[in-house]
Amino acid sequence: MMNQEITMEEILGHDVARDFTDEAVLDIPAPLSDKIAFEIRDVDLFYGDFQALKNVNMDIRQNAITTFIGPSGCGKSTLLRCLNRMNDLIESCRVEGTISLYGENIGGNNIDVNMLRKRVGMVFQKPNPFPMSIYDNIAYGPRTHGMRSRAKLDDLVESVLREAVLWDEVKDSLRKSALALSGGQQQRLCIARALAVRPDVLLLDEPTSALDPISTSKIEDLVMRLKSTYTIVMVTHNMQQAVRISDETAFFLLGEVIEMTDTKSLFAMPTDRRTEAYITGRFG
Amino acid sequence: MRRNFDRQLGELNVALIRMGAACEAIINKAIRALFNHDLSLARDAVRDDKEIDRMEREIENFCLQLILQQQPVAGDLRIISSALKMITDLERIGDQGADIAEIISMDNLDLTGDLRPPVVQMAEATCRMVTQSIDAYVRRDLQLAEHVIASDDIVDDLFVRIRSLLIETIAKHREEMAEKVIDLLMIAKYFERIGDHATNIAEWVVFAITGHHKDVPPAPDHPKMNSAGSLIDD
Numbered sequence: 052m053m054n055q056e057i058t059m060e061e062i063l064g065h066d067v068a069r070d071f072t073d074e075a076v077l078d079i080p081a082p083l084s085d086k087i088a089f090e091i092r093d094v095d096l097f098y099g100d101f102q103a104l105k106n107v108n109m110d111i112r113q114n115a116i117t118t119f120i121g122p123s124g125c126g127k128s129t130l131l132r133c134l135n136r137m138n139d140l141i142e143s144c145r146v147e148g149t150i151s152l153y154g155e156n157i158g159g160n161n162i163d164v165n166m167l168r169k170r171v172g173m174v175f176q177k178p179n180p181f182p183m184s185i186y187d188n189i190a191y192g193p194r195t196h197g198m199r200s201r202a203k204l205d206d207l208v209e210s211v212l213r214e215a216v217l218w219d220e221v222k223d224s225l226r227k228s229a230l231a232l233s234g235g236q237q238q239r240l241c242i243a244r245a246l247a248v249r250p251d252v253l254l255l256d257e258p259t260s261a262l263d264p265i266s267t268s269k270i271e272d273l274v275m276r277l278k279s280t281y282t283i284v285m286v287t288h289n290m291q292q293a294v295r296i297s298d299e300t301a302f303f304l305l306g307e308v309i310e311m312t313d314t315k316s317l318f319a320m321p322t323d324r325r326t327e328a329y330i331t332g333r334f335g
Numbered sequence: 336m337r338r339n340f341d342r343q344l345g346e347l348n349v350a351l352i353r354m355g356a357a358c359e360a361i362i363n364k365a366i367r368a369l370f371n372h373d374l375s376l377a378r379d380a381v382r383d384d385k386e387i388d389r390m391e392r393e394i395e396n397f398c399l400q401l402i403l404q405q406q407p408v409a410g411d412l413r414i415i416s417s418a419l420k421m422i423t424d425l426e427r428i429g430d431q432g433a434d435i436a437e438i439i440s441m442d443n444l445d446l447t448g449d450l451r452p453p454v455v456q457m458a459e460a461t462c463r464m465v466t467q468s469i470d471a472y473v474r475r476d477l478q479l480a481e482h483v484i485a486s487d488d489i490v491d492d493l494f495v496r497i498r499s500l501l502i503e504t505i506a507k508h509r510e511e512m513a514e515k516v517i518d519l520l521m522i523a524k525y526f527e528r529i530g531d532h533a534t535n536i537a538e539w540v541v542f543a544i545t546g547h548h549k550d551v552p553p554a555p556d557h558p559k560m561n562s563a564g565s566l567i568d569d
Contacts (some may be wrong), residue, residue: 291406318408320546327409332337 086113094148121303122335135171172245178237180229215243235266255285355469361432380436387429417543424532464533483537490530
């Protein structure tokens with residue numbers, strides 16, 4: 052009896068090895084998509100004589116959240132606005148280099164800018180609902196793109212309000228003015244409005260900086276849910292927000308992209324000392 | 336910018352230096368008690384251990400406060416999280432110093448002959464490892480941290496030498512030396528463990544500086560045991 056081999060299973064009554072190899076307990080994020088939505092190559096941008104972006108090169112992945120961080124005036128919002136050509140509205144603005152969305156140069160003269168902005172939606176810092184009903188805010192975009200069927204519009208309004216996690220709060224007041232909503236609700240409405248034209252990409256320019264912490268947390272949850280369907284690019288001044296929700300982060304300084312990598316690495320082991328100095332609050 | 340945070344990080348350094356110094360002191364008292372038969376020193380050491388425990392709690396609270404207030408990232412995060420891990424090792428060093436003192440106070444150990452030099456060397460080497468590991472942290476000195484990690488082999492070799500000498504002692508003196516041999520073996524083992532904890536501290540210093548851990552060996556397969564509880568080689 053003394054020399055007979057016995058196993059851990061016999062002693063403990065269960066298979067120890069199996070206990071340890073069962074499904075993972077920790078939530079390890081899934082690997083990012085290899086598909087690239089935007090390819091940005093050698094982009095220089097000038098406002099008159101002032102150069103706001105200097106030789107920017109980056110790839111923005113599909114179905115990921117990419118954040119741009121950096122001190123005020125570093126060019127992060129400027130680059131964001133290049134992605135759906137919002138800078139066209141600024142007369143003195145001149146862009147060199149190429150930005151492609153799924154291989155197609157979006158800077159060309161042949162590009163229908165309205166169609167581009169349908170594919171690449173944008174939400175701004177301050178919630179800007181149209182002064183009309185909640186329903187009409189959502190239906191506005193699809194109507195201008197030709198959707199007239201009441202039943203289809205009803206379905207769309209419900210589905211995007213659900214996507215934006217706003218439906219339960221507004222389903223009984225769709226005819227009420229959007230201006231009566233709280234700031235956080237207005238911002239989710241703006242996201243829903245952007246989703247209503249079924250874009251590929253959502254650009255968010257400091258979407259929570261005007262919101263209280265609970266509304267901020269709702270928007271963050273929402274953005275993380277949306278990335279399975281959309282590609283998201285966000286400018287934020289809140290570095291903890293970038294750490295919490297983004298997959299990749301680019302650090303901008305004086306119009307240059309200093310460092311861009313996966314968010315965890317950028318905030319744990321930045322390779323450039325200027326990045327470290329900024330994220331640890333030594334300047335900015 | 337961030338003057339307050341830098342001041343707090345400075346305070347954290349000072350608190351760690353003090354805790355390291357308390358650990359050195361406890362080892363020193365234990366060894367002096369052993370060589371001078373001074374039981375009051377041994378009692379001091381036990382009291383010092385309580386102070387080290389208190390320091391651990393204090394530094395832990397301070398680190399948690401820094402994480403909460405400053406939401407540190409990058410180098411700051413590594414410095415603070417390493418400090419949180421290091422104090423656990425320092426606290427264990429304090430415990431083991433006190434354990435050595437306790438053995439000395441219960442038994443009239445007379446340390447003479449061949450055994451004295453290796454025990455003295457071991458005490459000195461481990462004490463130096465503790466000091467240097469904290470110095471390496473405070474000065475962010477990667478080379479010194481790696482030197483501490485390498486020094487662990489010296490302490491391990493000294494333990495093996497003391498063990499052999501104790502086996503010889505048993506062979507020569509039998510029962511009359513049994514208690515002394517057991518106690519000395521435990522003391523040597525405690526010193527050896529102190530060396531291991533100093534090594535852990537130095538490894539956290541390497542992490543704080545580089546962001547990488549020294550190579551961690553892969554986990555072994557789940558071993559089988561025989562009925563006597565020994566591992567079976569497959």
